[in-house]
Amino acid sequence: MDHAMHHHADAAPGATWSTAIRATLHCLLGCAVGEILGMVIGTALLWGNVPTMILAIGLAFVFGYSFTLFAVVRAGVSPKAAVKIALAADTVSIAVMELVDNAIIALTPGAMDAQLSEGLFWYALIGGFAVAFLVTTPVNKWMIGRGKGHAVVHAHH
Numbered sequence: 001m002d003h004a005m006h007h008h009a010d011a012a013p014g015a016t017w018s019t020a021i022r023a024t025l026h027c028l029l030g031c032a033v034g035e036i037l038g039m040v041i042g043t044a045l046l047w048g049n050v051p052t053m054i055l056a057i058g059l060a061f062v063f064g065y066s067f068t069l070f071a072v073v074r075a076g077v078s079p080k081a082a083v084k085i086a087l088a089a090d091t092v093s094i095a096v097m098e099l100v101d102n103a104i105i106a107l108t109p110g111a112m113d114a115q116l117s118e119g120l121f122w123y124a125l126i127g128g129f130a131v132a133f134l135v136t137t138p139v140n141k142w143m144i145g146r147g148k149g150h151a152v153v154h155a156h157h
Contacts, residue, residue: 015141019141019150020138020140020141021137024093024136024137027090027093027136027140028133029067030060030090031063031094031098031101033063034060034062036125038052038053038059039116042055057098060094064094065083065086068090068153069082071153089150093139093143097129097132100132101125101131101132102128104131105128108124108128111124
């Protein structure tokens with residue numbers, strides 16, 4: 001069997017672009033809620049850029065995991081097992097999403113010092129998430145195709 005056919009034979013049946021897009025949108029939603037909340041809190045408390053970003057990234061992981069956690073628990077999985085599933089399903093996706101999104105924000109001139117009331121803040125954030133979505137979707141497709149990432153959740157939907 002040639003190399004290309006061997007890889008295709010190993011691919012999980014759910015590894016479609018549609019599945020990858022849904023998984024990435026799920027990740028994006030959790031990341032966006034957590035990150036925006038973290039930025040609002042850090043800005044309201046007059047924190048500097050670094051502690052605000054740490055809080056925002058931390059909350060992006062919390063919300064990203066929690067969306068999967070609650071869905072899996074609702075499907076009847078024990079909370080302990082659900083935590084393992086959420087960690088397996090979402091860690092790489094959230095990490096890639098946050099790395100790309102925050103790199104875009106950090107590289108956008110003036111974005112780190114922009115206030116919540118300024119368009120630049122929101123343009124950089126939305127642009128960062130858009131680029132992160134485009135980068136994370138193929139990562140999720142690749143992982144789902146190998147039975148990893150969001151694929152571990154599908155057995156519990």
